[in-house]
Amino acid sequence: MLRAGTAVVHASVQLVKNGDFWGYVINGVGVVLSGMQVIxxxxxxxxxxxxxxxxxxxxxxxxxxxxxxx
Known part of the structure; x- marks a missing residue:
């Protein structure tokens, strides 16, 4: 789907607070996993x-x- 141009990889950043520490999580794998699920x-x-x-x-x-x- 990425090669055909029907899907585009988008990355989103989510701020997460774990106790006293702030961190971030990058979510960009969902497109690949969704494509594999369709297949x-x-x-x-x-x-x-x-x-x-x-x-x-x-x-x-x-x-x-x-x-x-x-």
Whole structure:
């Protein structure tokens, strides 16, 4: 998805207070993990349709939708 230009990596910085210390967390990995989740969902759908299981297809569809939401 990154190579095709449909997804762009954005990094966000979140300030976190842990006790008396302030720190920051960089969140930029979500795009890669979401893309992998979409690929896994499509794979599960393909395998489920080949074997004829409806529950697996529904689970794969939820994985795809959750990955697209991320």
């Amino acid at each position: 896994a969902g499509v794979s599960v759908i393909g395998a489920s349709l080949a074997s004829g299981t409806i529950i697996g297809s529904a689970f794969g569809g939820m994985l795809v939708l959750h990955g697209l939401n991320g």
